[in-house]
Amino acid sequence: MRYRIIKKEKIKSDKMKKDIILAGVGGQGILTIAAVIGLAAVDKGLFIKQAEVHGMSQRGGEVISHLRISDKEIFSDIIPKGKADMILSLEPLESLRYLDFLKEEGYIITNTKPFENIPNYPEISKILAEISSRKNSRLVDVEEIAREINSVKSANIVLVGAASLFLDIPLENLENGIKQLFGKKGEEVVNQNIFAFRKGRKEAEKQVG
Amino acid sequence: MKKILLLGDEAIGQGAIDGGISGIYAYPGTPSTEIMEYVQRSKQAKENKIHATWSANEKTAVESALGMSYAGKRAIACMKHVGLNVAADAFINSAITGVNGGLIILVADDPSMHSSQNEQDSRFYGKFSLLPIFEPSNQQEAYEMTYNGFEISEKIGLPILLRITTRLAHSRYGVTTLLPKKQNSFSVPKEPKQFILLPAFAKKRYKSLLEKQSLLQKESESSSFNQFIVGKDKSLGIVACGISFNYLMENFQDSELPFSVLKISQYPIPHQKIKKLYDESDELLILEEGYPFVEEQIGNIVGIGKKIRGRLTGDLPRDGELNPNLVAIALGLEKENQTNFPEFLASRPPAMCPGCGHIDVYKALNEVMKDFEPQRVLSDIGCYTLGALPPFNAINSCVDMGASITMAKGASEAGMFPSIAVIGDSTFTHSGMTGLLDAVNDKANIVVIILDNSLVGMTGGQKASGEGKIDKICLGIGVEKEHLKIVEPLRKNHELMKKILLEEINYNGVSVIIARRECVTELSKKKKLKVIK
Numbered sequence: 125m126r127y128r129i130i131k132k133e134k135i136k137s138d139k140m141k142k143d144i145i146l147a148g149v150g151g152q153g154i155l156t157i158a159a160v161i162g163l164a165a166v167d168k169g170l171f172i173k174q175a176e177v178h179g180m181s182q183r184g185g186e187v188i189s190h191l192r193i194s195d196k197e198i199f200s201d202i203i204p205k206g207k208a209d210m211i212l213s214l215e216p217l218e219s220l221r222y223l224d225f226l227k228e229e230g231y232i233i234t235n236t237k238p239f240e241n242i243p244n245y246p247e248i249s250k251i252l253a254e255i256s257s258r259k260n261s262r263l264v265d266v267e268e269i270a271r272e273i274n275s276v277k278s279a280n281i282v283l284v285g286a287a288s289l290f291l292d293i294p295l296e297n298l299e300n301g302i303k304q305l306f307g308k309k310g311e312e313v314v315n316q317n318i319f320a321f322r323k324g325r326k327e328a329e330k331q332v333g
Numbered sequence: 334m335k336k337i338l339l340l341g342d343e344a345i346g347q348g349a350i351d352g353g354i355s356g357i358y359a360y361p362g363t364p365s366t367e368i369m370e371y372v373q374r375s376k377q378a379k380e381n382k383i384h385a386t387w388s389a390n391e392k393t394a395v396e397s398a399l400g401m402s403y404a405g406k407r408a409i410a411c412m413k414h415v416g417l418n419v420a421a422d423a424f425i426n427s428a429i430t431g432v433n434g435g436l437i438i439l440v441a442d443d444p445s446m447h448s449s450q451n452e453q454d455s456r457f458y459g460k461f462s463l464l465p466i467f468e469p470s471n472q473q474e475a476y477e478m479t480y481n482g483f484e485i486s487e488k489i490g491l492p493i494l495l496r497i498t499t500r501l502a503h504s505r506y507g508v509t510t511l512l513p514k515k516q517n518s519f520s521v522p523k524e525p526k527q528f529i530l531l532p533a534f535a536k537k538r539y540k541s542l543l544e545k546q547s548l549l550q551k552e553s554e555s556s557s558f559n560q561f562i563v564g565k566d567k568s569l570g571i572v573a574c575g576i577s578f579n580y581l582m583e584n585f586q587d588s589e590l591p592f593s594v595l596k597i598s599q600y601p602i603p604h605q606k607i608k609k610l611y612d613e614s615d616e617l618l619i620l621e622e623g624y625p626f627v628e629e630q631i632g633n634i635v636g637i638g639k640k641i642r643g644r645l646t647g648d649l650p651r652d653g654e655l656n657p658n659l660v661a662i663a664l665g666l667e668k669e670n671q672t673n674f675p676e677f678l679a680s681r682p683p684a685m686c687p688g689c690g691h692i693d694v695y696k697a698l699n700e701v702m703k704d705f706e707p708q709r710v711l712s713d714i715g716c717y718t719l720g721a722l723p724p725f726n727a728i729n730s731c732v733d734m735g736a737s738i739t740m741a742k743g744a745s746e747a748g749m750f751p752s753i754a755v756i757g758d759s760t761f762t763h764s765g766m767t768g769l770l771d772a773v774n775d776k777a778n779i780v781v782i783i784l785d786n787s788l789v790g791m792t793g794g795q796k797a798s799g800e801g802k803i804d805k806i807c808l809g810i811g812v813e814k815e816h817l818k819i820v821e822p823l824r825k826n827h828e829l830m831k832k833i834l835l836e837e838i839n840y841n842g843v844s845v846i847i848a849r850r851e852c853v854t855e856l857s858k859k860k861k862l863k864v865i866k
């Protein structure tokens with residue numbers, strides 16, 4: 125009995141806090157991902173803080189966004205190094221660029237399709253092997269999945285779906301986030317993106333680890 | 334009152350609208366650009382007929398804002414830190430004239446130089462001009478300081494410097510807005526000589542500015558933005574300026590902060606509060622984003638004695654922006670993070686967009702320059718600065734807005750041939766035109782290539798001041814018609830561009846070649862918008 129009370133208290137004080145590094149190449153659309161998760165968190169009544177990169181590096185260079193979600197006030201606009209719960213990346217090489225931010229047990233969830241716009245782009249097999257060697261990772265070919273469902277523009281939402289398993293945000297709120305973001309573009313676009321989201325989630329569920 | 338998710342820049346835009354501005358003036362520059370963009374998009378701003386257009390440069394922006402203030406209305410001028418160098422003449426003298434309607438000068442500093450050529454700290458400009466400085470620690474404070482800033486400016490009769498940094502500008506957080514204030518009605522200054530800075534009048538004005546300093550000190554001392562938090566452990570006292578307060582608090586999310594903290598978000602430095610902290614603590618740690626501004630001055634306020642740690646003592650790095658980890662290390666809570674990155678991790682620098690007209694120009698220029706020594710090209714600030722990187726390696730300078738033309742002039746006068754300047758259309762109208770006049774007057778032997786994509790590319794396609802006017806401006810300045818060439822930078826015109834370049838290099842005088850083609854990125858954005866509509 126006593127044990128149960130302690131456990132109950134523990135759940136009560138269990139805080140909601142997720143620090144996510146979003147990575148990609150300028151123009152890939154990491155801000156759409158930030159917007160969906162951000163809107164979902166706000167829908168759930170949580171605090172969010174989200175730092176973006178503007179200006180010069182947007183031109184085909186490496187880009188990063190810090191997305192912080194918490195049930196209490198958030199101070200720093202950037203995530204402290206070694207404290208991120210997740211790196212969510214639209215490009216495999218970029219998923220390794222911010223390892224200094226990731227917790228040891230943190231997740232790397234990344235698209236597997238390389239974006240090769242530099243002459244010395246490493247061998248993709250090496251990159252994927254490095255990611256797989258991490259304790260927690262999910263590799264998803266989001267562009268392929270988006271193509272399969274005839275919705276190539278939803279590739280980044282497929283990635284959100286894959287990440288949703290580890291976000292601690294209810295599905296309902298996440299799908300509300302998608303509805304809010306794409307609502308202006310009509311019902312068809314909303315449904316396509318919700319479908320893409322569920323596909324991504326299923327794909328991540330299949331992978332064990 | 335409602336809560337909305339806003340970037341720091343947007344919070345300032347909304348704060349200005351709600352604070353009762355009649356006009357916003359700015360030149361685009363990262364990380365300040367989104368303030369004007371927000372006001373331009375705002376329905377509320379449109380309904381209230383708020384003037385919101387881009388200026389030719391930061392100096393014209395500050396002067397227009399000062400003019401609006403002269404006429405009794407509230408105005409804000411926004412720029413990035415280096416823009417304040419351009420506007421410095423207007424800014425510093427506006428402290429002597431004072432204001433009529435409330436005036437805020439917003440400057441966004443870029444420590445760590447994410448998108449800039451230096452990391453100068455604008456607080457020094459504020460101190461230099463003897464004006465009050467506000468430095469918000471978060472988006473909510475940024476909103477409130479802007480919202481209330483105009484009234485404060487009117488009360489003390491001076492402009493206000495609002496200083497933010499990149500992380501605050503480009504980070505989103507929930508901001509609670511306040512009831513919009515009404516705009517001022519038109520009125521000119523009661524004292525007709527207020528803005529005449531002839532020496533006899535200026536001396537009086539300057540004295541009155543000096544006399545106001547004790548009032549500014551008092552305001553700062555009692556400001557709710559300068560919070561004194563009492564801690565139990567007196568072994569250390571912490572001064573946390575602006576956003577660095579967040580980096581401090583981040584380290585005490587799950588535990589109580591043991592030390593006393595003075596958060597500074599309004600300057601001049603509150604002397605009494607900092608003395609109190611010094612007297613009560615065994616030593617001080619100064620956290621500030623930017624230069625060691627407080628750290629350098631503190632000795633004059635509290636005297637010499639106890640240990641004061643900060644960027645000057647190596648407890649924090651002398652350059653670059655702060656973060657929670659650097660603060661943790663300075664507090665002895667953490668050691669430096671050692672991460673093993675995979676060896677193959679190649680960097681991915683920004684590059685010019687595929688299909689960009691600048692690429693065609695650089696290809697032709699590189700081929701022509703092969704036959705010359707020393708193959709040096711002077712350039713400027715914009716997307717085309719990326720031509721300095723491989724595979725082009727086409728240009729050799731990027732200093733300040735407009736410097737390409739005047740540096741080419743000086744270099745040619747020192748014997749460099751050919752002496753070529755590469756400059757964008759917006760940079761040209763910002764600060765290149767006056768240099769071109771110098772070159773024309775001295776018949777300098779230079780070739781000026783103006784990359785005219787008819788907008789401000791690097792910051793996201795804002796309207797360019799000289800759109801459709803570049804050739805007329807050059808002719809008006811006195812460039813000879815025969816040596817003003819216009820070419821469309823396309824692959825099919827490669828040989829033509831080479832021919833023109835060679836001809837103009839061999840002309841002994843000022844030549845201007847306008848390479849005119851719309852920005853590809855903005856063109857594709859426009860096409861997408863059309864499809865959606």
